[in-house]
Amino acid sequence: MSVELAKIDSKQIAVNNAAVRCQKLTKEFRAGETIVRALRGVDVEIAYGEMTLLVGPSGCGKTTLISIIAGLLDPTDGEVEVLGENRRELTGTRLVKFRQKNIGFVFQQYNLLPALDVVENVSIPLIIGGVSQSDAKMRAAEVLKKVSLEDKINARVSQLSGGQQQRVAIARALVHDPRLMVCDEPTAALDAASGHNIMELLREVSIDQDRVVIVVTHDNRVFDFGDRVIEMADGVVENVTTNQRSRNNGGSNTKVKQT
Amino acid sequence: MRWLAWRMLTGDRTKYLGIVFGVAFGSLLIAQQASIFVGLMRRTSHIILDVTEPDIWVLDKYGQNVDEIQPMSENRLYQVRGVAGVDWAVKMYKGLVRVKQRDGDFRQAILIGIDDSTMIGAPQKMIQGSISDLSRPDAIIIDLAGYSLMYPGEEIQLGRTMEINDRRAVIVGICEVSAPFQTFPVAFTKYSHATQYAPRERNVMSFVLVKAEAGINQQELCEKIEEQTGLQAIRSDDFFWFNINYYIENTGIPVNFGITVMLGFIVGAAIAGQTFYLFTIENLKQFGTLKAMGVTNIRLLRMILLQALIVGTIGYSIGIAMACAFFEITGASGQADLRGMYVPWQVMLITAGAVGLIVLVASLLSIHKVLVLEPAVVFK
Numbered sequence: 058m059s060v061e062l063a064k065i066d067s068k069q070i071a072v073n074n075a076a077v078r079c080q081k082l083t084k085e086f087r088a089g090e091t092i093v094r095a096l097r098g099v100d101v102e103i104a105y106g107e108m109t110l111l112v113g114p115s116g117c118g119k120t121t122l123i124s125i126i127a128g129l130l131d132p133t134d135g136e137v138e139v140l141g142e143n144r145r146e147l148t149g150t151r152l153v154k155f156r157q158k159n160i161g162f163v164f165q166q167y168n169l170l171p172a173l174d175v176v177e178n179v180s181i182p183l184i185i186g187g188v189s190q191s192d193a194k195m196r197a198a199e200v201l202k203k204v205s206l207e208d209k210i211n212a213r214v215s216q217l218s219g220g221q222q223q224r225v226a227i228a229r230a231l232v233h234d235p236r237l238m239v240c241d242e243p244t245a246a247l248d249a250a251s252g253h254n255i256m257e258l259l260r261e262v263s264i265d266q267d268r269v270v271i272v273v274t275h276d277n278r279v280f281d282f283g284d285r286v287i288e289m290a291d292g293v294v295e296n297v298t299t300n301q302r303s304r305n306n307g308g309s310n311t312k313v314k315q316t
Numbered sequence: 317m318r319w320l321a322w323r324m325l326t327g328d329r330t331k332y333l334g335i336v337f338g339v340a341f342g343s344l345l346i347a348q349q350a351s352i353f354v355g356l357m358r359r360t361s362h363i364i365l366d367v368t369e370p371d372i373w374v375l376d377k378y379g380q381n382v383d384e385i386q387p388m389s390e391n392r393l394y395q396v397r398g399v400a401g402v403d404w405a406v407k408m409y410k411g412l413v414r415v416k417q418r419d420g421d422f423r424q425a426i427l428i429g430i431d432d433s434t435m436i437g438a439p440q441k442m443i444q445g446s447i448s449d450l451s452r453p454d455a456i457i458i459d460l461a462g463y464s465l466m467y468p469g470e471e472i473q474l475g476r477t478m479e480i481n482d483r484r485a486v487i488v489g490i491c492e493v494s495a496p497f498q499t500f501p502v503a504f505t506k507y508s509h510a511t512q513y514a515p516r517e518r519n520v521m522s523f524v525l526v527k528a529e530a531g532i533n534q535q536e537l538c539e540k541i542e543e544q545t546g547l548q549a550i551r552s553d554d555f556f557w558f559n560i561n562y563y564i565e566n567t568g569i570p571v572n573f574g575i576t577v578m579l580g581f582i583v584g585a586a587i588a589g590q591t592f593y594l595f596t597i598e599n600l601k602q603f604g605t606l607k608a609m610g611v612t613n614i615r616l617l618r619m620i621l622l623q624a625l626i627v628g629t630i631g632y633s634i635g636i637a638m639a640c641a642f643f644e645i646t647g648a649s650g651q652a653d654l655r656g657m658y659v660p661w662q663v664m665l666i667t668a669g670a671v672g673l674i675v676l677v678a679s680l681l682s683i684h685k686v687l688v689l690e691p692a693v694v695f696k
Binding site: 120123124127129130150153154156157158160162164165168170171172173177181182184185186190241 | 317319320323324325326327328601602605606608609610611612690691692694695
């Protein structure tokens with residue numbers, strides 16, 4: 058697989074079909090008398106059908122940014138539009154329902170429920186959405202097949218390897234067919250081979266033209282998988298890099314350099 | 317989501333059993349100690365529980381309780397009988413006597429003298445012999461537990477003789493009665509015999525037992541008796557509480573048991589509450605994940621309350637079952653100290669309320685943590 062990168066000297070890149078649009082986004086946290094500015098005017102656009110990587114050193118604000126995008130945190134200032142919805146207008150139950158319907162989460166530590174078996178874990182988002190338990194399990198089994206875990210359906214999560222657990226987490230994030238997938242350090246707890254497989258899987262998922270996948274990562278081994286790499290430093294977007302890839306063969310092979 | 321709440325609760329068997337047994341132990345402590353207290357209090361009124369025929373008990377106006385009474389002249393019986401609305405009235409003796417066995421060993425016993433002709437006040441349940449045997453010379457009927465105290469490990473043998481205040485007495489029957497407050501044998505005899513056995517006094521009649529005529533208001537009849545005789549007349553149900561109240565107000569028993577029950581509650585609350593609280597806190601990350609995935613606070617609240625309900629119900633049931641089993645086993649083993657004690661339904665209700673309160677407070681404390689939990693915690 059050849060990978061060619063195009064560096065663009067811009068802190069913002071405009072896209073035609075933006076799934077996420079942030080303008081002058083700021084977020085402050087109060088710790089007693091101290092105010093910590095986690096985001097200091099972020100302008101960023103993320104397109105549908107792409108996998109976007111948010112990268113940067115610890116404390117640069119990337120987790121805060123995806124938390125705001127995913128509706129887990131409210132911004133202090135600035136505008137955020139996610140999947141056509143203004144974040145400021147999404148509050149209370151409407152925000153919870155928005156998350157439930159539109160967002161899939163993948164966490165660094167997988168956050169699977171150890172009390173449940175694999176298929177039960179995957180079926181949770183559907184059950185939250187009101188699907189019956191039996192239907193949810195059936196759909197979950199289908200998605201587990203897609204992540205090659207059909208033979209682990211009834212296994213306890215504690216019986217799985219780290220890579221397998223992360224695949225279960227991805228299946229859980231996908232099962233309700235969300236338009237936005239938010240992944241926090243999905244490869245951080247995995248070895249190189251497992252991390253590679255997980256990123257391949259996420260890239261396949263992102264091919265859907267009606268979906269956007271955002272991955273927060275430190276792991277420079279996986280930077281090549283992103284269609285767009287947003288580098289953050291000290292609460293601002295420092296650089297945006299695009300990797301162009303051909304979509305006509307499944308989006309997993311050819312990459313074209315763009316400047 | 318009920319399914320999820322159940323699976324989260326029972327997923328870790330060790331933790332789940334720990335919480336359930338924490339609640340069960342708390343329930344056991346509360347139910348057992350409260351039942352012993354109630355049982356002891358009931359014992360203070362043992363005679364009233366056993367003598368069910370009269371509606372009203374008449375005693376000297378200064379009588380404090382069923383054991384602390386001023387003997388009355390037998391003329392008082394006729395005064396009571398003369399009150400309009402009294403269907404019948406009979407006399408009764410109750411007092412402590414010294415019983416000397418043939419081998420010279422002696423012990424205190426409760427002697428009850430029942431009306432010679434009507435036998436009102438006689439034990440309701442005979443094990444051996446019959447009430448009519450009391451008509452034989454020097455006849456007494458003794459309770460089974462008392463017999464075991466006097467003749468430990470020996471077979472029941474009617475016809476055994478003993479001395480009550482230096483007068484001969486013959487055991488003609490064995491009965492079963494409610495356990496008295498003091499674990500003394502209870503001996504029944506005819507009133508005329510009882511006056512012979514009782515220590516010499518000018519007056520010996522302890523109570524007048526009264527039956528009200530049909531349709532007569534018992535409370536009004538009590539007031540009439542008091543007005544016309546100057547004695548104290550108390551309805552049976554009230555007399556039961558009259559005794560209990562005396563012990564509650566004048567002895568250290570309620571304070572001591574109150575402390576024990578309170579300790580049971582605190583220990584139970586500490587074990588059950590803390591275990592359940594920690595269970596929820598340990599699952600905060602999981603609740604955070606569910607919250608991030610779109611579970612509303614109200615659904616999380618319901619899940620935790622359902623978990624509390626499950627844990628409370630199962631733990632309470634086990635605790636109550638253990639408390640009941642404790643009294644059954646000690647009762648079956650012939651343990652005199654706890655004879656006749658059981659877990660009354662009122663104690664079951666109180667324990668249910670206490671356990672409910674414990675798990676509710678524990679769940680509310682932990683729910684607060686879940687409700688204020690930022691879903692963004694899942695990224696930390």
